[in-house]
Amino acid sequence: MPLEGPPDVEIVGAGITGCSAAHTLAEAGLRVRVHEARKVAEGASGRNGGFALRGGAMPYDRAREWLGADRARDYWALTERYLRSLADLVGDALRPVGSLRLAADTEERDELRFEYDALREDGFEAEWREPVEPPLDRRFPAAIFHPTDAAVQPARMTRRLAERAAASGVEFVQHHRVKSLEELDADRVLVATDGYPSGLLGEFEGLIVPTRGQMIATAPISEKLFACPHYGRHGFDYWQQLEDGRLTAGGFRDTDLTSEFTADEWVTPTIQEALEEFLAGLLGRPVEVTHRWAGIFGLVLDFLPVVGPAAGHERVWICGGYSGHGNVLAFMCGDLVARAMLGDTQPELSLFDPARLLATA
Numbered sequence: 001m002p003l004e005g006p007p008d009v010e011i012v013g014a015g016i017t018g019c020s021a022a023h024t025l026a027e028a029g030l031r032v033r034v035h036e037a038r039k040v041a042e043g044a045s046g047r048n049g050g051f052a053l054r055g056g057a058m059p060y061d062r063a064r065e066w067l068g069a070d071r072a073r074d075y076w077a078l079t080e081r082y083l084r085s086l087a088d089l090v091g092d093a094l095r096p097v098g099s100l101r102l103a104a105d106t107e108e109r110d111e112l113r114f115e116y117d118a119l120r121e122d123g124f125e126a127e128w129r130e131p132v133e134p135p136l137d138r139r140f141p142a143a144i145f146h147p148t149d150a151a152v153q154p155a156r157m158t159r160r161l162a163e164r165a166a167a168s169g170v171e172f173v174q175h176h177r178v179k180s181l182e183e184l185d186a187d188r189v190l191v192a193t194d195g196y197p198s199g200l201l202g203e204f205e206g207l208i209v210p211t212r213g214q215m216i217a218t219a220p221i222s223e224k225l226f227a228c229p230h231y232g233r234h235g236f237d238y239w240q241q242l243e244d245g246r247l248t249a250g251g252f253r254d255t256d257l258t259s260e261f262t263a264d265e266w267v268t269p270t271i272q273e274a275l276e277e278f279l280a281g282l283l284g285r286p287v288e289v290t291h292r293w294a295g296i297f298g299l300v301l302d303f304l305p306v307v308g309p310a311a312g313h314e315r316v317w318i319c320g321g322y323s324g325h326g327n328v329l330a331f332m333c334g335d336l337v338a339r340a341m342l343g344d345t346q347p348e349l350s351l352f353d354p355a356r357l358l359a360t361a
Contacts, residue, residue, distance in 0.1 A: 003171045007033040009341065010184045012200060013192035014172060015045030016326060017319050019161035020334025021190055021341075026168035028342050033186070034170060037177035040162045043196055046155030047265075047295030048327065049215060049238050049250045051229045052086065053099055053149050054079045054124075057303040057323035059111070061118040066302075071351065073122045078348055080124075080148055082332035086157075087150065089164060093157035095243075099149035102132065102140040102232035109142045116144050124148075135225065135282055140232060151229050151240055152327055161331070187315055188341060192334065194320035195298030197263055201318065204310055207357040208298035208321040210263040213250055216275045217291040220245030221283070235324065237278060247287070249275050265294045299323050301360070307333045307352035308340065317341060318354050 009025050011018045014036035022032045036042075055076045056063060063072035087094050103109035109130075119126045130142035166172060181189060181200055191198050195210040222245065231238035231251075239249035252274040253260040259268060272292055279287045298321045300306060306321035319337040322329040336346055 001166070001169070001171060003031045003033060003169075005031060007031045007171070007186040009033075009188045009190060010035065010186040011190045011192055012178050012198055013043070013194070013196075014040040014162060014174070015043050015192065015194065016158050016161060016330035017045075017192040017194065017334040018190070019158060019165050020331045021192060021319065021338040022170040023161065023165040023168055024335045024338035025341065026165060026170045028338075030342075032165075032170045034165070034172050035176050035178050035184075036172065036174045039174045040172060041155040041158035044194060044213070044295035044297050044326065045158040045330065047215070047293055048154050048213065048297070049229070049248060050152050050154050050240060050327075051099060051149070051231065051238065052083060052094060052152045052327045053229075053325060054083055054146065054328065055325075056329070057325045059115045060122075060124075061115045064118055064122075067351065069122070075348060075351065076122075076124060079328055079332060082335070083148065083150065083328050086328065086331050090152070090157045090160040093153045093160055095151045097149075097151050097228040098145055098147045099151075099229045099231070100129075100132075100143050100145050102136065102143045102230060104140060104233040104237075106141060108232075108234065112142060112144050119144075135284065136230075139281070145228075149229065154327060157327070181316065188317065189315055190317045190319060190337065190341070191310075192319050194322060194326060194330070195263070195296040200316070201310060202313055203358060204318060204354060208300055208306055209261060210296050211253075211299040211324075212260045212262050212264065212294050212296055213253070213324065214260075214267050214271045214275065214294045215248060215250040215292070216272065216279075216289050218247045218279065219288040219290050221247065225283075239279070239282075246290075247279055249279050251275070252278065261299075263296050265296060267292045267294050297322065297324050297326060300357075302356075305329055305333050305352045306354045306357060307337050307349055308354050311355045311358065
């Protein structure tokens with residue numbers, strides 16, 4: 001529905017971040033317009049593997065080392081709270097089934113054990129599994145089960161967030177690529193495109209590195225083998241079984257890593273073949289692949305989101321850089337950046353200050 005009067009805030013990007021921020025701003029009484037080059041949820045927010053995980057993109061024990069024990073604990077606890085809020089908002093687009101992080105070898109098994117011990121020491125729920133159940137035991141020696149995590153249908157979830165924002169008065173302008181800030185009338189602009197280059201961020205452009213994630217989906221299989229999202233080999237392999245029996249799998253960027261730092265969404269034979277071989281190995285038989293696709297996420301070298309005003313750009317704010325963990329972090333950071341734009345800056349945002357990228361560029 002068109003706004004009555006000029007917008008107070010314009011948002012570029014109608015993924016999870018943009019929808020979350022728009023809803024918070026509109027609920028506070030601001031006039032909000034969201035611009036999307038395609039349609040709602042047609043970027044990475046609707047193209048990802050469907051994992052809703054607590055925490056950041058780094059292992060928890062490493063977060064304690066890099067951020068300090070208190071800040072890491074607060075960060076993980078905040079993501080858990082937002083994950084619960086997300087579940088309340090999006091209904092059956094989210095299934096609270098937990099997630100299983102697997103060790104691919106004994107070295108990774110020891111790394112996972114350090115993370116498990118750190119989580120338990122700080123009071124977070126986690127279960128150590130060694131050995132793991134068939135058919136995983138053929139290639140994975142141990143795992144951490146995270147009971148607070150969830151599986152999501154990402155496009156449906158994003159559209160549910162958009163519907164809530166629209167019901168609060170947000171105007172969505174789809175099929176409109178914003179090419180210049182001069183096109184926008186609002187006093188404040190939020191660029192919420194994560195890894196997709198916007199051309200709107202000046203010297204910040206490219207410091208959130210566009211990174212391609214490729215996926216496949218199979219025909220339904222009769223056996224129910226995987227009750228929750230699974231990921232292993234430091235997150236390079238991830239898969240889950242949907243309620244209709246289909247398997248979806250993604251990752252294997254490291255089989256052709258240099259080709260995956262790109263904003264091009266097409267799939268490549270090398271990674272697609274690796275994904276097929278991986279699922280065939282898990283099942284012990286070839287798989288019938290019915291769908292192939294790719295999406296672009298934003299990678300940041302310190303694995304922390306980038307949230308706040310763009311230094312040197314008077315009216316521009318940034319929110320993105322989730323390093324592959326965007327389903328929860330985008331929802332959380334969209335709300336946090338909106339609150340900051342309203343004058344309510346939460347202490348956690350000091351970790352995510354965009355200015356740090358310029359200091360290391």
